[in-house]
Amino acid sequence: MNPTQVSIIITCRNNASTIGESLQALLDQDYPKEAIEILVIDACSTDGTAEIAKKYTSRVESLPLNAPAAYNYAQKIARFAVLGFVDSDAKVERDWLNKLVHYLEDPKVAGVSGGIETWNPQNPWARVIGYEIKNRYSRIGKYTGRIATMNLLLKKAVLEEVGGWDEGLPSQYDTDMGYRITAKGYRFAYEPAAKCYHFNRQTVRAYWRQQLQYGKNTLRLYFKHGSLARGDEITDWGMNIQPAMLLGIIGLFLLGIVPPIRLLWLGSGAVLVGVFVYYAFSAARVSAKFNDWSSMRLVVLYFVRSSAWLCGAAITTARFLFGGRKQS
Numbered sequence: 001m002n003p004t005q006v007s008i009i010i011t012c013r014n015n016a017s018t019i020g021e022s023l024q025a026l027l028d029q030d031y032p033k034e035a036i037e038i039l040v041i042d043a044c045s046t047d048g049t050a051e052i053a054k055k056y057t058s059r060v061e062s063l064p065l066n067a068p069a070a071y072n073y074a075q076k077i078a079r080f081a082v083l084g085f086v087d088s089d090a091k092v093e094r095d096w097l098n099k100l101v102h103y104l105e106d107p108k109v110a111g112v113s114g115g116i117e118t119w120n121p122q123n124p125w126a127r128v129i130g131y132e133i134k135n136r137y138s139r140i141g142k143y144t145g146r147i148a149t150m151n152l153l154l155k156k157a158v159l160e161e162v163g164g165w166d167e168g169l170p171s172q173y174d175t176d177m178g179y180r181i182t183a184k185g186y187r188f189a190y191e192p193a194a195k196c197y198h199f200n201r202q203t204v205r206a207y208w209r210q211q212l213q214y215g216k217n218t219l220r221l222y223f224k225h226g227s228l229a230r231g232d233e234i235t236d237w238g239m240n241i242q243p244a245m246l247l248g249i250i251g252l253f254l255l256g257i258v259p260p261i262r263l264l265w266l267g268s269g270a271v272l273v274g275v276f277v278y279y280a281f282s283a284a285r286v287s288a289k290f291n292d293w294s295s296m297r298l299v300v301l302y303f304v305r306s307s308a309w310l311c312g313a314a315i316t317t318a319r320f321l322f323g324g325r326k327q328s
Helices: 019-027 050-054 067-077 096-105 124-137 156-162 173-182 204-224 226-230 237-255 265-292 292-323
Strands: 006-012 036-042 059-061 082-085 090-092 108-117 152-156 187-198
Touching: 006 019, 006 050, 006 067, 019 036, 019 050, 019 090, 019 204, 036 067, 036 237, 050 059, 067 082, 067 156, 067 173, 082 090, 082 096, 082 156, 096 108, 096 152, 096 187, 108 124, 124 187, 124 204, 124 265, 124 292, 152 156, 156 173, 173 187, 187 237, 204 226, 204 292, 237 265, 237 292, 265 292
Parallel strands: 006 036, 006 082, 036 059, 108 187
Antiparallel strands: 082 152, 090 187, 108 152
């Protein structure tokens, strides 16, 4: 029986520190070499990412495209009927493809993803971010309605059926794609035994910048698909309401500046304490689950994520109201 042929697509921008290992892991797959092609779409990196990529594959193009636009472009030039997506700061284990491809034999399965581990666990912030991601992904069963493109196999025909990637969403495009695909009656398989190692953010500042971009585009996503605001296994309702709670804290505090209603400061403080207790409890559960109490750093990361999402939503709202629709 002939092996399933897969076109693996990597988009990148200034990933010189990880792109080499990411591509080498794909070349080292325990899978017939003639059944794999690797395409790299580089968003005009300035750190030599494209030059490094060319040492591993001849199919490297530098184009000023965001990730979904690059995926749409690569989809058109890909030779095979199954598309693989791997982030440029991720590397997959040797038998990743072998563990995933058989799921695509089911006509109702549009795509399949493997589990996520941490590439750089020696850094405490990266390690804790990895625990948080694994904890959220542990809520997924054998099948799910959407999955990240960090490591994903997807049938090209299904992708074409739903019209490709939304280039107006520089992030959150995978959630949008999952929504449109499942609306057609398909589903995604999840195989946690197929390991992908992601290079997580190593500083609070880097995590803030990442989450700020998510916040900008999450609001656009929810305007497009309002039902997604209710959450799912990966991003649940509790996560989605946290920026609103933070906004409430700020609102009560600002209103309390007015002397007659200064008691609102007590309300603001009470909500803040409640949020802190909830974060501390959530962080303690993750710490116990992974037997690593350094995970209490999650209290900081939860506040950072909520504030970044709130700021991102505020930026998107301001641009909409004042006519600036530029995507970022």
